[in-house]
Amino acid sequence: MSASRHRRWGIAPLRAQLLAATLIGVIALLADGPALGRASAAPLGSCTPAHGTIVAVDFAHWGGPIVRGCGVGQHSGYALLHAAGFSTAGDAHDGPAVVCRLGDAAFHHGRQYPTPNQQACVQTPPTTGYWAYWVAPRGTNHWAYAPLGAMGDVPKPGEVEFWIFGATNVAGTHGTGVPTFGPAALRAHSPTRASATSTTRTSTSSTTTTTTTRTSTSSTTTTTTTPHPPATSTPTTTTHTGTPPLPRAHLRRTHRTHRTHRHLRDRAAHHSRHRAPQHSRRHAATTTHSTATPRAGGAKVVSARPTSRRGSAGSSTPLIIAVALALLLCAGAGRAIWLRRREE
Amino acid sequence: MSPARNTRGRATGLDARRVSRELHPVAWWLWAIGLVVAVDRTTNPLLLLLTLCVLGFVVANRRGSAPWARAFRYYVMLAGIVIVLRVLFRSVFPSGITPDDHILLRLPHVPAPSWYSGVQIGGPVTLEATLSATVDGLRLGTMLCCIGAANALANPKRALRVLPGALYELGMAVAVAVTLAPQLIESVQRVARARRLRGGGGRGLRALRSIAVPVLADALERALMLAAAMDSRGYGRSGAASGQSRRVTGGLMLTGLAGLCVGAYGLLDGTAPRVLGAPVLLAGALVSCAGLAIGGRRVRRTRYRPDPWSAPEWTVALCGVVCAALLYLSAGDSAAEVDPTFYPLRFPPLPLLPVIAILVAAVPAFAAPPPIRSRRRPNAPEASAEPAARTELVA
Numbered sequence: 001m002s003a004s005r006h007r008r009w010g011i012a013p014l015r016a017q018l019l020a021a022t023l024i025g026v027i028a029l030l031a032d033g034p035a036l037g038r039a040s041a042a043p044l045g046s047c048t049p050a051h052g053t054i055v056a057v058d059f060a061h062w063g064g065p066i067v068r069g070c071g072v073g074q075h076s077g078y079a080l081l082h083a084a085g086f087s088t089a090g091d092a093h094d095g096p097a098v099v100c101r102l103g104d105a106a107f108h109h110g111r112q113y114p115t116p117n118q119q120a121c122v123q124t125p126p127t128t129g130y131w132a133y134w135v136a137p138r139g140t141n142h143w144a145y146a147p148l149g150a151m152g153d154v155p156k157p158g159e160v161e162f163w164i165f166g167a168t169n170v171a172g173t174h175g176t177g178v179p180t181f182g183p184a185a186l187r188a189h190s191p192t193r194a195s196a197t198s199t200t201r202t203s204t205s206s207t208t209t210t211t212t213t214r215t216s217t218s219s220t221t222t223t224t225t226t227p228h229p230p231a232t233s234t235p236t237t238t239t240h241t242g243t244p245p246l247p248r249a250h251l252r253r254t255h256r257t258h259r260t261h262r263h264l265r266d267r268a269a270h271h272s273r274h275r276a277p278q279h280s281r282r283h284a285a286t287t288t289h290s291t292a293t294p295r296a297g298g299a300k301v302v303s304a305r306p307t308s309r310r311g312s313a314g315s316s317t318p319l320i321i322a323v324a325l326a327l328l329l330c331a332g333a334g335r336a337i338w339l340r341r342r343e344e
Numbered sequence: 345m346s347p348a349r350n351t352r353g354r355a356t357g358l359d360a361r362r363v364s365r366e367l368h369p370v371a372w373w374l375w376a377i378g379l380v381v382a383v384d385r386t387t388n389p390l391l392l393l394l395t396l397c398v399l400g401f402v403v404a405n406r407r408g409s410a411p412w413a414r415a416f417r418y419y420v421m422l423a424g425i426v427i428v429l430r431v432l433f434r435s436v437f438p439s440g441i442t443p444d445d446h447i448l449l450r451l452p453h454v455p456a457p458s459w460y461s462g463v464q465i466g467g468p469v470t471l472e473a474t475l476s477a478t479v480d481g482l483r484l485g486t487m488l489c490c491i492g493a494a495n496a497l498a499n500p501k502r503a504l505r506v507l508p509g510a511l512y513e514l515g516m517a518v519a520v521a522v523t524l525a526p527q528l529i530e531s532v533q534r535v536a537r538a539r540r541l542r543g544g545g546g547r548g549l550r551a552l553r554s555i556a557v558p559v560l561a562d563a564l565e566r567a568l569m570l571a572a573a574m575d576s577r578g579y580g581r582s583g584a585a586s587g588q589s590r591r592v593t594g595g596l597m598l599t600g601l602a603g604l605c606v607g608a609y610g611l612l613d614g615t616a617p618r619v620l621g622a623p624v625l626l627a628g629a630l631v632s633c634a635g636l637a638i639g640g641r642r643v644r645r646t647r648y649r650p651d652p653w654s655a656p657e658w659t660v661a662l663c664g665v666v667c668a669a670l671l672y673l674s675a676g677d678s679a680a681e682v683d684p685t686f687y688p689l690r691f692p693p694l695p696l697l698p699v700i701a702i703l704v705a706a707v708p709a710f711a712a713p714p715p716i717r718s719r720r721r722p723n724a725p726e727a728s729a730e731p732a733a734r735t736e737l738v739a
Contacts, residue, residue: 078442089685090440092387095476096687097440116679122387151440170615318694322390325699329397329706333404343717 069304136183378664419492423485430481510639596635603628670701
């Protein structure tokens with residue numbers, strides 16, 4: 001029997017795989033430069049009813065406040081979150097586009113929730129516990145389930161985006177992931193009454209809740225908060241405003257359903273436009289350092305603070321140890337194969 | 345040929361004093377399933393890589409020389425294909441490019457209308473996405489390799505003995521099917537050799553015909569012989585079962601399987617009523633078991649040389665179970681280390697307890713008895729041994 005007649009055993013592809021893994025590790029080492037610093041968050045004051053988009057995250061599931069931030073001119077809801085100072089984490093299966101964890105320095109020093117013990121973030125989070133994404137376009141007084149994911153959504157001026165952790169049914173109408181209060185409690189307020197002049201549409205709905213916010217641009221690092229409509233703000237979910245329940249949107253929705261949804265949303269907007277808000281209040285201008293705690297649906301609202309990013313590339317020692325162990329095992333396998341060939 | 349090679353079946357090294365025998369197939373399957381459960385729990389590429397190496401190590405040390413024992417390398421190739429496909433899809437349909445990503449290359453971007461903005465075709469390929477896709481593919485590939493290792497190590501014919509009595513006809517059909525491929529290959533090789541000896545050259549359609557016809561005739565002849573042999577041993581008799589008992593068995597099995605289907609659906613679909621989930625699944629399983637038990641009563645089987653279940657079997661099975669349990673325990677404590685992400689890009693950590701769990705799964709490479717190995721190539725036809733002997737004489 002010639003040596004060539006001996007079959008080669010399947011260790012060769014295994015070795016190749018190992019080599020590829022090592023290569024990837026080296027690439028990772030080379031490609032990962034110093035972590036990029038994040039642009040500082042836009043101050044909450046730069047958002048007005050007609051300018052910039054408010055984004056709020058509800059940490060009530062962990063006993064935390066509603067953290068509110070602002071972003072101007074972002075191209076996606078994801079960028080808006082980061083511009084406002086939040087940090088996000090995706091899941092292993094879908095990447096960062098699916099927001100699986102959210103954190104902000106204003107709550108527990110920027111720890112991301114749900115924690116790895118609560119949600120592994122390997123597969124797409126289930127409807128029984130996930131960050132539900134709600135939007136309220138300018139001029140509407142109720143939440144609509146976002147028809148696109150965080151990276152597909154394009155924030156519009158005057159819009160409010162809201163992230164709340166909880167469960168929803170497939171239709172997105174019931175569950176703990178449905179906000180219990182209206183977007184009016186979170187909307188940006190014009191610094192002066194003069195800005196509430198643009199169109200009839202804005203004057204009837206959003207700007208009626210006008211209050212004065214601080215105008216200081218350096219105030220993002222403080223937790224002192226904006227004066228605000230009182231806690232009595234009526235909970236206005238979609239059911240309250242009498243609009244039909246909005247279908248739950250999936251990340252990749254077909255164009256037909258998307259259209260339907262948009263139609264529903266337009267109808268809902270139309271509804272609220274013709275229905276004067278029940279709780280239009282005007283507040284006198286207050287000072288920047290107001291100590292009053294604003295509330296939305298009973299929850300405390302605080303300003304977002306820029307969350308530092310974990311920028312360390314980690315240590316390469318584990319990789320080296322693992323490769324050494326793997327090589328040891330491969331050597332053991334190679335020895336067994338060699339012995340077998342000698343035997344045959 | 346050296347004299348050393350003629351000492352048949354001589355074991356070397358640590359195995360020198362141990363008796364060669366086949367391990368109980370169920371032990372190998374329990375070990376492999378334990379590893380699958382462990383792999384399912386982690387997305388750490390280092391742990392997955394270690395698992396692959398452990399599988400290769402155990403298979404290299406403890407596989408026999410039967411045709412199925414060479415299956416492992418094909419599973420490794422399959423795992424490679426899975427990884428490549430996963431990376432390819434992630435590159436062509438990129439999703440979630442963050443500003444901090446490291447872009448490797450840019451594929452031509454196909455613009456989609458705004459109402460279809462959920463799916464993007466082409467665009468930047470980032471290192472983060474490629475690594476995530478590789479790890480995701482590696483996870484599935486490693487699971488496939490676990491199954492491949494069990495297939496390479498456990499004797500499928502012996503595994504069929506574990507089937508409940510009611511399924512023995514099915515098991516028999518599977519046993520016949522499993523032996524079909526090696527027999528066909530052997531048949532083809534024999535006919536081709538005979539053709540060469542007769543000086544029949546030629547290639548193409550003609551050669552195919554002159555090989556295919558004898559092979560088919562051979563297969564038919566073999567099937568008839570097998571049928572006669574099985575007939576004479578009493579296979580295929582309906583036993584003492586009455587028509588009614590057969591109907592009861594059939595009814596129970598159908599109801600049970602329907603229950604299993606509905607239960608699985610109810611369990612997986614979040615919107616289904618709770619009653620349709622676990623309770624129906626359990627009821628279906630119970631009814632199926634009852635059907636199998638009643639059906640099995642009419643079959644009386646005796647076992648010829650039953651496989652023993654002794655200390656090595658316990659050790660191998662326990663290694664799998666311990667591996668899965670340890671990984672599950674550690675996943676709760678060090679979740680971030682067991683499931684690291686590449687956003688932001690960083691080296692994966694190597695948690696200690698999961699590494700120990702995976703190394704425990706390598707113990708069967710020593711704990712299992714050395715496999716029975718024949719000196720001859722297992723798949724080679726009987727006839728091919730002759731020319732080798734002849735050349736030896738000539739030499």
